[in-house]
Amino acid sequence: MRRLFPVTDQTATTASGDGAGDVRAGGAEGAPGAVALVGATEAEGAGAARGSDLVDREWSLDELAAAYAYPASVTAPAAGASGGARVPWLRANMVSTLDGAAQHDGKSQPISTAADMRIFGTLRGLADVVVVGAETVRQEGYRPARARAEFAAAREAAGQGPAPAIAIVSASLDLDFSLPLFTSPLVPTLILTGAAAAPGRVATAEKAGARVVTAGDGVGVEPARAVRALADLGFARLLTEGGPRLLGQFVAAGVLDELCLTVSPMLTAGGAQRIAGGPAVAVPQRFALVSLLEEEGFLFGRYQRT
Numbered sequence: 001m002r003r004l005f006p007v008t009d010q011t012a013t014t015a016s017g018d019g020a021g022d023v024r025a026g027g028a029e030g031a032p033g034a035v036a037l038v039g040a041t042e043a044e045g046a047g048a049a050r051g052s053d054l055v056d057r058e059w060s061l062d063e064l065a066a067a068y069a070y071p072a073s074v075t076a077p078a079a080g081a082s083g084g085a086r087v088p089w090l091r092a093n094m095v096s097t098l099d100g101a102a103q104h105d106g107k108s109q110p111i112s113t114a115a116d117m118r119i120f121g122t123l124r125g126l127a128d129v130v131v132v133g134a135e136t137v138r139q140e141g142y143r144p145a146r147a148r149a150e151f152a153a154a155r156e157a158a159g160q161g162p163a164p165a166i167a168i169v170s171a172s173l174d175l176d177f178s179l180p181l182f183t184s185p186l187v188p189t190l191i192l193t194g195a196a197a198a199p200g201r202v203a204t205a206e207k208a209g210a211r212v213v214t215a216g217d218g219v220g221v222e223p224a225r226a227v228r229a230l231a232d233l234g235f236a237r238l239l240t241e242g243g244p245r246l247l248g249q250f251v252a253a254g255v256l257d258e259l260c261l262t263v264s265p266m267l268t269a270g271g272a273q274r275i276a277g278g279p280a281v282a283v284p285q286r287f288a289l290v291s292l293l294e295e296e297g298f299l300f301g302r303y304q305r306t
Contacts, residue, residue, distance in 0.1 A: 003053035101272035125151035133246035134170035144185035173201035177208035223253035248278030
């Protein structure tokens with residue numbers, strides 16, 4: 001993996017010089033070839049690119065975590081902690097082919113890659129909660145987020161639990177409550193639904209161990225209410241992994257702060273969904289590119305709302 005953007009004077013100098021970069025052995029854990037990242041800013045997460053970022057190599061999880069760090073202003077306590085809700089930050093993580101397909105045969109895995117999955121795991125490791133649509137849970141076979149030793153110390157220092165909670169957006173609560181999401185999560189699974197949801201389904205969900213959260217006055221969920229409800233529970237680092245309909249709702253409501261988009265160098269044709277669906281917004285929303293990584297032709301962009 002190598003960084004294509006942002007480009008600093010040091011990066012440009014290295015690129016025009018010997019091309020080898022400034023790869024420094026040791027790093028935080030003394031691993032050969034590890035690189036210490038410096039100059040962190042809120043906008044870039046990892047900060048300015050070093051010359052060594054131009055070298056095509058596998059980045060450590062620490063480096064990826066630095067590259068995708070939430071803004072420093074987003075400091076959420078653990079769920080249920082005292083101190084009140086914090087201002088939330090909602091980021092999305094999606095993958096798309098060159099011709100705009102977000103899935104192939106109904107799943108995102110065929111258009112993904114190992115580097116994409118490392119970033120997927122890193123984004124989960126940084127999040128308080130993963131927000132996902134019920135249809136995506138059904139199609140992708142969602143499981144509870146797992147605790148990862150590599151992120152344990154950082155999560156504890158940030159006041160986070162061992163793994164992010166999964167929050168399912170569902171109007172009908174038509175879910176299989178025998179799935180591991182409900183029978184064996186490290187953190188209780190949340191279900192975001194409307195106030196008019198069927199009482200019987202709500203009771204069934206709660207009996208299965210899920211925490212039902214009202215985020216709308218009708219049957220469905222109001223995106224802005226969902227974000228606020230999660231923040232009120234102490235979840236400020238929000239991550240949504242889709243699907244396209246849910247992401248489209250967040251976009252239309254104007255509550256998406258960041259998009260982490262993997263562009264897969266594949267063509268699929270067909271009628272696959274785009275990364276965001278639903279009605280078009282009245283005026284296109286402008287996002288700024290803050291980081292761009294590349295590996296084996298896959299581009300990993302990070303865009304934030306301007």
